[in-house]
Amino acid sequence: MYFVGTGMTTPASMDALESAANTSRVYVGRQPIFDRRRQVVAYELLFRSGEDNRASFSDGNRATATVLGNTFMELGSEVVTGGLPAFVNITRDFVLEEFVHLFPPDQLVVEILEDALVDDLLLDRIQGLRDAGFRIALDDFVLSEENRALLKHADFVKLDVADLGLEGLKAHVEAVRVSGAKILAEKVETPEDVEKCLDLGFDLFQGYALSRPVVVKGRRPAENRFALLDLMAVAADPEIELEELERCVSKDLGLTYRLLRYINSAAFGLRVRVDSIRHALNLLGRRLIQTWINLVVISEALGEGSELLTTAMVRARMSKTVAECWKIDNPDACFTAGLLSVIDEVMAQPMEEILDRLPLAPDVDRALRSREGPIGDLLETVVLWDRGRWEEVLEKDIDIDLCSRAYLEAIHWAGTLIEHQDEGENDE
Template sequence: MDTIFLARQPIYNRELEVVAYELLYRAGARDRADVVDGDQATGQLLVNTFTDFGLERLVGDVPAFINLTRPYLIGELELPIPPDQVALEVLEDVALDDEQVLAGLRSLSDRGYVIVLDDFDYQPENEPALACADLVKLEVNDTSTEALTRVVRRLREFDLQLLAEKVETDRQFQLCLDLGFDFFQGYYFSRPNLVSGQRHASSKVGLLPLLAKLNDPDADLQELERLIARDQVLVYRLLRCANSAAVSRGPIESLHNALLLLGTRTVRTWIILITLSAVEDKPPELCRIALARARMCELLARESGIANPEACFTAGLLSLLDTLMNQPMAELVQALPLTQAIERALLNREGAIGALLQRVCDYEQGHWQALETDDADGRRYPGAYLEALQWADRIMDVVTQTRDPEALTTVRSRSD
């Protein structure tokens, strides 16, 4: 079992009642974030919160504020949590005049998420983002009274609430009360509280075939339930997620009901995160290659009109299974619930899926002569390959920490 950490800092109303907690990524036992990659930190925080600690243990029945990076906001990375009992913080380094970001904010708001603009710096070009926001956080510690008053007066023209963050003195608190702030956060009230727990390891042998079945459009709920039930740690983590107050208003005691509640898409997202975290005795680059192959196979299948792009994704994902598991592919395939088309593709590169997988591997490995006879698809390879690599990088950055945080230069460290 691994020790995991995160921090939480209370948010107060004008009567100094705790009305929410901000959850903060922590790489270790020190009270600082040591964030090298924001996407990775957000992914780890989501997994730790919803599948290891449990949201209720961390925040009770009040909302949790969770920091999101741009890929989560625009949908490049899946956000596997429902809108109940969470507020999504848009970090200050996200460009609010970005059209993709604005479209993402509108979509998240329409789906019922509370949108929070963190460490907001008022600029006229950022006004469209204010129309999507429910709450704006303003830093008060390093802001003059005149500047703070001016910004508050301008923001009151919008239908939103204000939170004063980095409040460190009684004078600052009284000023913010007088200016009409709705909520307060900072060292004057409470420092972030470090929380630790234990993570149970799931079986990597069982997770990859399960991920394959999740990518099978013909898979039914009973098949998924049977596969998940083989890994009791995974059952535990999914039940923790399903029983989160943010997901369910009543107790979910069975795996069957948890799958019904979460849905296949959400379960698939969680299992991708858990699967890659479980492969600890192999170089992370193997997982990155498998993900990139899967994504490139899927992209080319869609562009070429090959039936069932999801099966192509599965074949690419499992194409390094023998290396990851230290077993012959023939033995692994025999034990997996795969279609005959995927089996033929993995074992002999046969059929439409197998031929596509072979071309993807040839391109990846620089076997250009093998691709010369396929000029039509060849024009699609560079773009699909780059997009697949970027997608794989984002997934891997979310779920892996390939270097010791102690030895890294902190790019961005939030202390409150």
């Protein structure tokens, strides 16, 4: 199981998650890592933005998110590495924010970059990764007083053959060997480099002399709407443990990103920043977070900018606003009913079949199936209003001014939320 940690999510990493979530074609570069018998024992995975076998990026967080997302969420690690361990450059931000915990520790080797600031916070997070079962590699390691403390946390130390030279390699091999870490020679460019590193006692080898990187490519799979429906069922289950709910959401990078972005929008009106799924659960509570999971799932199924998504948002907001004025118990349930009133169109399935798969609260279920009960009466009014069926609206004994104000406010609210999504910003 993979979990989002409780570390804070910075705007940089939110942008990186968005990049990983929104690209239709996916690419990953890979270069094999060999043992002393010249057997492939792992791969280093490299950022690639296209079939051109070159790394071109300016944002390390985005490159990290893209490599991880494309490997584990899109193409699949079996396709990319054949089940062998994947060495991936991980930025300091990603280590501190604990997004690495989204991924399987038995398949991912965390490469700490040579330019990462080494302090107690980083060392604490690295130890947490090791405690969770991740292995740690130090990339392009050049020993100094500032980074010496990393050695006791390292499972692998990568030494740049081209940069260090023979004497530098000898000194580093001697220093690293004491730590017990395996020593990996990278940028092994010639047969002479291979022989030199074998003689020096290196354990692992990587470079053009052995194999050049290749690009693994594919397309993001088409949206599986029934998988999204299953997630809605999990979210609606009143018996689910919070840890299981967190796991179900957190294993999808795109869903995690969109949920956090929605909750941190100005339309949500929170005074504090929600920085992780765990934080959201603790701050908002099960009922409210489940409601917002439904909203994000509909957004995932339809795609942002869909008119049907706007309809769902407007109905949800109007339902809650009117419910509060009508003193209906549990306005959040009314929000859910309004939101799900379009679910049959979203999933292109009969409402009854969809509801059979969703363990909704009985009053919400009745409202959606047959417009029965207080929530059903409210939902019928909201749907009629949204469709402009004024003659039927006027037959009801309702406050027209109240509904008009609630509808206009709902349109503004939905517009604010969608505008926030389009901008890709996180308002405080």
